[in-house]
Amino acid sequence: MPLDPTTAERRALITGATAGIGAAFARRLAADGWHLVLVARDAARLAEVAGELGSAHGREVETIPADLSTDDGCAIVEQRLTDGGPVHLLVNNAGISLNKPFLRSTAEDEARLLRLNVHAVMRLTLAALRPMTERRNGAVINVSSVAGFGAAMPGSTYSASKAWVTNFSESVGLSARPFGVRVMALCPGYTRTEFHQRAGINMSKTPEWLWLRAEDVVDEALRDLRKGKMVSVPAWKYKVAVAGMRHAPRRLLQAVARDTRGRIGRDDH
Secondary structure: OOOOOOOOOOEEEEEOOOOHHHHHHHHHHHHOOOEEEEEEOOHHHHHHHHHHHHHHHOOOEEEEEOOOOOHHHHHHHHHHHHHOOOOOEEEEOOOOOOOOOHHHOOHHHHHHHHHHHHHHHHHHHHHHHHHHHHHOOEEEEEEOOHHHHOOOOOOOOHHHHHHHHHHHHHHHHHHHHHHOEEEEEEOOOOEOOOHHHHHOOOOOOOOHHHOEOHHHHHHHHHHHHHHOOOEEOOOHHHHHHHHHHHHOOHHHHHHHOOOOOOOOOHHHO
């Protein structure tokens, strides 16, 4: 990992840190001796998670209750990234999907998805990279998705937002690398978290073999970051899927595209 090995005060800031992949990052990094800054909307749950991690691992755990789909929420976290103690690793994990296809959506819901999945990632990455490039060490992991490699779910704009995150991370990573700073897009497939439940998405038709454990996703992400990869796709089955989505003819992808969540049909347009 592109961090000064003599630094004993490694600190990571993680958004969406109270559940799923964000919580798995928090547990793993605390166990590895990192101090943490945890960001989430639910202040009570944030305090509970921080207390558990601090007691278990003896690390400093700061909390920032913030809604990153708002300008005010982003500004609070930006200030911590630029003005507080050095943050050596930023994990942009917060994100949402919607429980309805685009033709039944609203401009307000779509704008909120873009503000959280795209706008917040851009703002926090920019805020983190400025001090990191000045120090010439640090890393950013932007949690994207396998879905971003193709329009595999009819009517979903989530995949479009994640396509931006992956492309953005690769592009910014190229410009940050000469300063000793790495930026990586983490692109997992279906992962056992609260993500789909919170969005109200029925995942009962998704085959069991497609699911990943959040802890395994984090382990592979950190290995790939240490290797200097700009895009991390955990699990061989999703590496194969991404290769197919990248190289198969578009007409073939469009022919087989379906929503494995089982929520889109003729009457749902």
